[in-house]
Amino acid sequence: MQSLACHTCGARVLVAKYSPAHTSIQWSDEARESCREIATAGPGAYVMRCEALDRTVDEAVADGVIRTGNRIDPTIAPLASTETVAPAR
Amino acid sequence: MTVPQERIEIRNIDPGTNPTRFARGWHCIGLAKDFRDGKPHQVKVFGTDLVVFADTAGKLHVLDAFCRHMGGNLARGEIKGDTIACPFHDWRWNGQGRCEAVPYARRTPKLGRTKAWTTMERNGVLFVWHCPQNSEPTPELAIPEIEGYEDGQWSDWTWTTIHVEGSHCREIVDNVVDMAHFFYVHFQMPEYFKNVFDGHIAGQHMRSYGRDDIKTGVQMDLPEAQTISDAFYYGPSFMLDTIYTVSEGTTIESKLINCHYPVTNNSFVLQFGTIVKKIEGMSEEQAAEMAKMFTDGLEEQFAQDIEIWKHKSRIENPLLTEEDGPVYQLRRWYNQFYVDLEDVTPEMTQRFEFEVDTSRALESWHKEVEENLAGSAE
Numbered sequence: 001m002q003s004l005a006c007h008t009c010g011a012r013v014l015v016a017k018y019s020p021a022h023t024s025i026q027w028s029d030e031a032r033e034s035c036r037e038i039a040t041a042g043p044g045a046y047v048m049r050c051e052a053l054d055r056t057v058d059e060a061v062a063d064g065v066i067r068t069g070n071r072i073d074p075t076i077a078p079l080a081s082t083e084t085v086a087p088a089r
Numbered sequence: 090m091t092v093p094q095e096r097i098e099i100r101n102i103d104p105g106t107n108p109t110r111f112a113r114g115w116h117c118i119g120l121a122k123d124f125r126d127g128k129p130h131q132v133k134v135f136g137t138d139l140v141v142f143a144d145t146a147g148k149l150h151v152l153d154a155f156c157r158h159m160g161g162n163l164a165r166g167e168i169k170g171d172t173i174a175c176p177f178h179d180w181r182w183n184g185q186g187r188c189e190a191v192p193y194a195r196r197t198p199k200l201g202r203t204k205a206w207t208t209m210e211r212n213g214v215l216f217v218w219h220c221p222q223n224s225e226p227t228p229e230l231a232i233p234e235i236e237g238y239e240d241g242q243w244s245d246w247t248w249t250t251i252h253v254e255g256s257h258c259r260e261i262v263d264n265v266v267d268m269a270h271f272f273y274v275h276f277q278m279p280e281y282f283k284n285v286f287d288g289h290i291a292g293q294h295m296r297s298y299g300r301d302d303i304k305t306g307v308q309m310d311l312p313e314a315q316t317i318s319d320a321f322y323y324g325p326s327f328m329l330d331t332i333y334t335v336s337e338g339t340t341i342e343s344k345l346i347n348c349h350y351p352v353t354n355n356s357f358v359l360q361f362g363t364i365v366k367k368i369e370g371m372s373e374e375q376a377a378e379m380a381k382m383f384t385d386g387l388e389e390q391f392a393q394d395i396e397i398w399k400h401k402s403r404i405e406n407p408l409l410t411e412e413d414g415p416v417y418q419l420r421r422w423y424n425q426f427y428v429d430l431e432d433v434t435p436e437m438t439q440r441f442e443f444e445v446d447t448s449r450a451l452e453s454w455h456k457e458v459e460e461n462l463a464g465s466a467e
Contacts, residue, residue: 018411019446027440032287044229046290046321048283049442071409073417074436078405079108079259079427085221 001026002066007059008052011035015057017068023057105405107257107354111135112426113220114289114324115232117348117360120248121215124149129173131164134350134358135219139206140164142184144171150184151206151217157188212238213246214346214362216327222429230289232323235344235364243344243364244376247384251359251391256398258326258349258357262423264394265293265322266414268445272454274397275390276303277316282445284415286422288438291322300454302461306386309379311336325426326350342366343383359395361387412450415443 001014001024011031016024032038037050060066118132118141129142131154138154140163152173154164161177168174172181172189181190186205191197207218207225212235218226237243264270266284271277281296295318299305307316313336320330330345343365349357365380367373407416418441425437 019448021444021446021448022411023442023444024415025440025442027442029435029439032440044288046285046287046292048285048292048294048319071411073409073415074421076417076421077424078105079420079424085110085429 001072004056004060004066006031006035006050006053007056009034009036011053013053015060015066016072017057017061017066018071019068020061023054025053025057100406100408102402103405104403107403108427109354110221110427111219111351111354112325113222113224113430114326114426115209115216115218115226115230116326116350117214117216117346118151118350119215119250119360120246120362121149121210121213123248124215127168129164129166129168131162133352134217136351136353138162138164139217140173141215142168142173144168144184146171148184149208149210149215151208152182152184152186153204153206156180156182157201157203158191212346217350224430230324232327232329235329237366238364243366244373244380246346246362246364247380248362249360249384249388249391251395252352252356253349253359253395253398254356256357256395257355257403258351259420259423260398260401261347261349261357261359261394262291262322262325263416263419265291265320265328266416266419266443268295268414268447269412269450270397271295271297272300272450274393275307276300276305277307278451278454278458279445279447280451282414282447284419284443284445285440286415286418287440289324289425291419291422293320294318295320300458302458302465305389306382306384307390309334309336309341309382309386311339311341313337320345320347325423341368341379343380345383345387359391361391363387412446414445415441418443 001016004015005012011034013031014026035050038047041047124130124141125143129140132139139151140154141151143149154162156163156175158180159177161175163173163175166174166176172183174181179192182203183189186203188198209216211232268279268282271279277297278300279295279297283294285292297316315335317333318330320328322328326349328347332343334341343363345363347361349359351357363380363383365376367376421437425433
């Protein structure tokens with residue numbers, strides 16, 4: 001994924017494009033906190049998209065800053081199977 | 090001579106193993122009203138047995154099913170006042186898990202409490218909180234209220250319960266990102282498909298049409314119906330979906346619950362229900378009829394999912410194309426419910442968005458549907 005900062009709030013996210021119509025965006029907690037559209041929705045509210053960030057991605061694609069590439073997925077550990085359970089703190 | 094394909098390494102399926110622990114989170118165990126028939130109810134869940142009973146005020150309580158005295162099954166007993174009485178020796182347990190009376194004994198054991206499970210009743214359904222570490226739910230994990238549900242703006246829930254043996258419930262959760270299975274298994278044509286994982290919520294946003302070659306009740310018999318669906322998993326097992334079915338200027342709003350609870354680590358109970366919002370000019374019966382048609386359609390669809398699950402392999406390393414949804418990221422999100430609270434990593438809960446490109450799929454599917462229609466017309 002490629003690093004990209006939102007043109008509106010500066011939130012830095014990771015972006016991948018597999019094709020013009022595909023987009024994936026990996027946020028960090030820090031980026032989420034600086035996003036104005038998410039902040040406007042209120043604490044804990046769910047938002048489907050940040051329009052400003054989507055515009056930034058589209059512009060970055062148009063400018064050739066973000067290039068399309070093949071799929072790369074993160075490695076995910078299998079579900080914890082027999083680990084012992086610690087008492088809650 | 091070597092054929093080029095033979096040089097490509099064979100990809101093996103890593104089947105992994107089902108986790109032995111059960112997910113932390115709110116689990117819906119059924120319609121609240123079904124537990125208010127004056128009788129105790131046994132629920133097999135999380136590898137154990139629970140009893141659900143209503144007190145005199147109608148509040149539902151959930152306790153371990155087995156009496157701490159001699160192990161009698163409280164679900165086979167009787168509700169007496171605000172307590173559940175064991176059929177073996179009539180020990181009375183209240184909703185907080187305390188023994189209130191042993192009618193034949195001079196002294197009531199005050200120190201031996203049985204486990205009372207944390208419950209929540211919301212939108213007409215009953216939830217039980219499960220946490221292997223015995224943590225209590227935070228308020229932000231609560232299931233949101235459906236607007237107007239308590240004011241009678243919706244039809245009654247239709248409700249279907251299906252036991253699925255030989256499958257881990259992650260199979261059903263995987264479907265939340267599976268754009269292409271909606272065409273093959275559910276006869277839908279997704280035009281837009283996006284997932285967002287954020288904290289304990291996993292969202293699925295889908296805009297779809299029905300297939301012209303295979304009709305289902307999900308289109309509610311409306312011509313050219315478009316389905317606008319925004320579905321959310323609130324935690325590991327409870328999905329609430331808001332669906333607008335739009336056809337010729339009419340919009341039907343419905344809610345779908347798609348939830349499950351684990352019985353063992355290789356079986357689960359799948360439950361789903363729908364309500365339809367009453368609109369001007371729609372009678373109570375019409376709303377109920379709509380909900381029923383929708384549910385019948387869904388029932389067929391879930392039956393097809395189950396057929397797949399029953400015969401498929403567990404797979405930890407799916408081989409994906411660019412047109413598949415974010416299976417790995419979904420599983421990373423899902424893992425947060427299977428590790429101790431202290432072991433939840435930022436990667437599991439950080440916001441992630443994935444919009445699937447449906448253009449290639451639609452091109453291929455429209456062609457396939459046209460061919461099927463032409464074939465059946467001959």
